Amino acid sequence: NAGVMQNPRHLVRRRGQEARLRCSPVKGHSHVYWYRQLPEEGLKFMVYLQKENIIDESGMPKERFSAEFPKEGPSILRIQQVVRGDSAAYFCASSPLVQGSNEKLFFGSGTQLSVL
């Protein structure tokens, strides 16, 4: 019974390149969340998605960042034209479609993005 799978574990990009981070939720989970953790800081909520829908993207920077969770396949967090300030650990979490249990999140191991 696999947990939340994120890949790659480490991603190195040069300034101006694109970064694509993938997240496969726990099997059967239909809610996906992306969090970002900057050095020496706590995790910050970015976006909440259900299959084919963005429910809350209030934590996403307005430009360069986008997220999707298609009907088939993993959720993707895409960062265009990366800058050094995007260097962080990006964690994905999922939860099942059961009312009242959405707050019990299962986290993936994260993707450490380093922008050179």
Place this chain on the structure above:
Amino acid sequence: RKEVEQDPGPFNVPEGATVAFNCTYSNSASQSFFWYRQDCRKEPKLLMSVYSSGNEDGRFTAQLNRASQYISLLIRDSKLSDSATYLCVVNIGSWGKLQFGAGTQVVVTP
């Protein structure tokens, strides 16, 4: 002001001793409270939920004070394996939009 504030520590604790620390939250509408544990910036893992009446899970005791808007965690009989960063987490909605503190580092020494 941060939404969830924690003393970053580190709290250096001899093995077998007791350690306790708090966190404060700013949003009085907060509904759910948790302690997570994070090792070396790996994925956070749920340690325990925090209930209004206080709750215990083995050597761990959590308390919630809604009036003063703080949460506490107490670890008894500390083990070396308890060394980690403890994240105070608050949920202000009905789903997983969690607010994380920056963490309190605990170092248990032999």
